[in-house]
Amino acid sequence: MNTQGFLFERLCIIGPGLIGGSIARMARAHGGVARHVVTTANTEASRARVRELGFADSVADTPEEAVQGADGVVLCIPVGAYAGVMSRIGPHMAPGAVLTDAGSTKGSVVRDVLPHLPAGVHFVPAHPMAGTEFSGPDAGFPSLFEGRYCIMTPLPGTDASAVAKVRALWEAAGSMVETMDPATHDKVVAMVSHLPHLIAFTICGTADDLAEETREAVLKFAASGFRDFTRIAASDVAMWRDVFLNNREALLEMLARFTEDSHALARAVRYGQADFIEDRIRRGRKIRRGLIERKQA
Template identity: 75%
Template sequence: MAEPVFERLCLVGIGLIGSSIARVARKRADLARTVVATARRPETLARVRELGIVDVVEDDPCKAVEGCDAVILCVPVGAYAGVMAQIAPHLAPGCVLSDVGSTKGSVVRDLSPLLPPGVHLVPAHPMAGTEHSGPDAGFAELFDGRYCIVTPLPGSDAAAVEKVREFWRRCGSMIETLDPATHDRVVAIVSHLPHLIAFTICGTADDLAEETKEAVMKFAASGFRDFTRIAASDVDMWRDVFLNNREALLEMLARFSEDAHALGRAVRYGQAEFIEDRIRRGRKIRRELIERKQA
């Protein structure tokens, strides 16, 4: 049996992702010897106590992180700066500070300035999730076979980076390493823009005249249904993701928008070949995903 990666791990925030980490740690003893959880809302902490998925529940984040050799932020990325201002003075020297946020440039921006000397910042992004949220939504298998992107900074402590990698490997993830800027562009197109589109098309449908809307709901089983699944995601999390990956998201929205209008124009003017070419590219991408066993 391997030694635990961390002796005392603090999860700051314990929703879908945090509570899934806690459940992995319950299942296998080599992740963290002791797991501490803290959260802003007393109801969440009460529920975590009931669920019995961590060793220590602590309502004061400053006390929660004290003496920990690892702290993982599992709150919406918009809350990072505020949380860091609270906990920074209480982080132990040598502590590994990581997170699970879907944006990484903003994490570096918000956490680096307050980082105490000797504390190692190693941001990470487990690419896993469901449309559900809260401590009841988590499960130990959430990260199985999913990518976790680790985005170390130039000069990051190599041992700390390897600990974070090993931590996620033991959670079942496949580890990849990217710089924060590339990470943010990639997730903007594969995840953030699809979510923006899904939220939007639901709103567009909602705005249709009452008679049509009724029919829309009735017949939504085709293409639309897939879009609404991802549109059911957590409000606070996605608001923060959009606001904290603004540049990359707006760039991808602009590119997409140009392309959508080019296709719309081809439809207007009956340019069959242009339309066929676009459809073929969609099929090509799909085939690539199938070959990579990602579809």
């Protein structure tokens, strides 16, 4: 906190979509976070919409302009766009500024940001584990991060006060902040988030093929199981394309593990091994109970 009681004098949010728009709305609703919130988007339509919605104090036409004089910068763009945006904003960032992000992969983010990071700017990667099936400037809301985890992956030797500021930002948003190294983060989220999305996208296509092939209205009878899968399958295209491409190794490893396990269960079904099947179902129930006890469900 500075003497005026603001965490950041000028907080710049690059990408005012679901995540960026929610951070901006939260910062303006919360007295202590930012004196001024500036944002920018890559299309004139999005910039105009943010001006209409009024959730930022100002809207810059370019990222170069947006970061000028900002003591806090948050990248809220698809992770595949980091290198390009960093090459543009790096030369314009203020010395002493804190740079953070909201990307779902962390190894690729470190790889793409560091080459463009100016001396004296402190980079603290972060990943708020929150989202909805909606995207764009209209999708955000100030309470999106409340009660959700935010994983920070600061690199060794990072300025401690910069790390503390990013932690304070997410705590102000109502998140529970955890710290781990980027590689562990990427493995954990590959399992709990990226693989489930890959499965959801896939099963929608498999069902659609069957519906076309048999001329049966398979989708008409989507039971509750399938409906849950389609909710996450409605996620943003560019974001998820970039997540898959930038967490490739961990995602492919988790898919391989899942495929082995699904084949083991299929084999038990084929040979009528009731005990094995029951054991797998019980395990799912146990994990569900664990999540409920942790109040994550």
